[in-house]
Amino acid sequence: MLRLNISASIDYNAAVMSSDTAHPQKLNSQMLPWPVDWAALLGAARPLILEIGFGHGDFLLHLARQHPDASIIGLEISNRCLTLVEDRLQRHNLHHVRVIHTPAETALHHLFEPGTLDEAHINFPDPWFKTRHEHRRLMQRDTLDALVSRLKPEGRLYLATDIHDYAVMAADLLAATPGLDNRLDTPWANTMDGRVVTKYERKARQEGRACYYFAYQRNHQPAPPVPVIQELPMPHVVFETPLSLEAMRAAFQPIEYAYGDTHINISFIYLGERALLFDIYVKEPTIDQRVALTLVARERPDEYTLQLSMIGHPRPTTGIHAATNLLADWLIGLHPDTKVLKRKTQVIKTE
Numbered sequence: 406m407l408r409l410n411i412s413a414s415i416d417y418n419a420a421v422m423s424s425d426t427a428h429p430q431k432l433n434s435q436m437l438p439w440p441v442d443w444a445a446l447l448g449a450a451r452p453l454i455l456e457i458g459f460g461h462g463d464f465l466l467h468l469a470r471q472h473p474d475a476s477i478i479g480l481e482i483s484n485r486c487l488t489l490v491e492d493r494l495q496r497h498n499l500h501h502v503r504v505i506h507t508p509a510e511t512a513l514h515h516l517f518e519p520g521t522l523d524e525a526h527i528n529f530p531d532p533w534f535k536t537r538h539e540h541r542r543l544m545q546r547d548t549l550d551a552l553v554s555r556l557k558p559e560g561r562l563y564l565a566t567d568i569h570d571y572a573v574m575a576a577d578l579l580a581a582t583p584g585l586d587n588r589l590d591t592p593w594a595n596t597m598d599g600r601v602v603t604k605y606e607r608k609a610r611q612e613g614r615a616c617y618y619f620a621y622q623r624n625h626q627p628a629p630p631v632p633v634i635q636e637l638p639m640p641h642v643v644f645e646t647p648l649s650l651e652a653m654r655a656a657f658q659p660i661e662y663a664y665g666d667t668h669i670n671i672s673f674i675y676l677g678e679r680a681l682l683f684d685i686y687v688k689e690p691t692i693d694q695r696v697a698l699t700l701v702a703r704e705r706p707d708e709y710t711l712q713l714s715m716i717g718h719p720r721p722t723t724g725i726h727a728a729t730n731l732l733a734d735w736l737i738g739l740h741p742d743t744k745v746l747k748r749k750t751q752v753i754k755t756e
């Protein structure tokens with residue numbers, strides 16, 4: 406099954422490493438199709454193994470050597486780690502591994518279909534214990550539900566941490582997850598055979614801290630309801646107004662709006678020769694996007710099109726449609742003689 410969408414600009418052939426010298430196309434969740442056809446990306450249908458937050462990549466390389474017949478996917482938010490590990494993979498000719506620049510939360514919701522992962526590993530996740538940072542913590546209900554839904558029946562989930570409070574919190578969360586069974590007789594173990602020692606693990610052991618290892622397995626309980634996120638068509642609005650671009654720019658005030666868990670900020674405006682460009686930040690529960698909407702003067706006098714600019718590889722999510730509606734409504738409301746000629750946006754319930 407191959408579900409490509411127009412806005413996703415991945416060339417699967419270019420992305421597959423075909424020779425020792427070929428460099429793979431850099432991958433991130435904003436540019437990959439949603440969901441990804443992993444068999445096309447890696448050149449063959451194989452078991453899928455995931456590592457979240459691979460850091461310097463010791464464990465990822467170990468997984469790659471342990472599983473030459475699987476496809477290994479690594480997720481990282483640090484570009485430095487990504488570049489470092491891409492180089493390591495090249496040097497070691499590990500062509501069945503791909504690393505992706507993405508928050509794990511976005512990848513789990515957007516890039517993977519339900520019931521497709523054979524294994525997932527999380528090694529020494531950042532704890533984010535402060536209340537204001539809590540939303541960044543990997544082990545939390547929404548992210549774990551997404552992970553459980555993406556695991557195959559009998560798929561494995563492994564977690565390691567060197568922070569006792571994190572281990573206690575994770576043990577409670579995992580024990581309260583009906584879709585997972587503990588493979589150990591205890592909530593965690595303090596050693597686990599066959600593991601390669603990661604950078605953080607080495608540091609913890611050198612500093613005399615205990616490590617806590619978890620091993621869970623997906624059972625046959627129904628997966629939590631985590632949707633596969635589909636994109637909407639590209640939004641655009643055409644209208645006629647007696648106002649000039651300069652007059653619209655002069656009237657602009659930053660717009661902030663929130664509905665549910667979605668936050669929209671329209672903070673800056675730029676005036677070009679025949680266009681206005683609006684700087685848009687949309688934070689949705691599974692993805693943050695910083696994109697631009699442009700208001701372009703059409704051939705006919707007084708007519709304008711509001712549309713997504715290609716800056717920042719925008720993905721037309723519901724939040725992006727809501728931002729387009731918000732901005733269009735503001736522009737239309739600027740003058741009583743404004744007439745809407747075409748509106749191709751999804752109406753999003755924002756009350």
Ligand SMILES: C[S@@+](CC[C@H](N)C(=O)[O-])C[C@H]1O[C@@H](n2cnc3c(N)ncnc32)[C@H](O)[C@@H]1O
Nearest residue numbers: 458459460481482483508509528529603604605
């Ligand atoms: C404490 S380090 C552990 C690195 C490595 N796993 C190890 O054991 O040495 C946590 C890693 O997770 C990455 N990370 C943090 N939040 C992430 C997220 N939401 N998605 C993907 N990676 C994340 C960080 O960039 C960092 O490399």
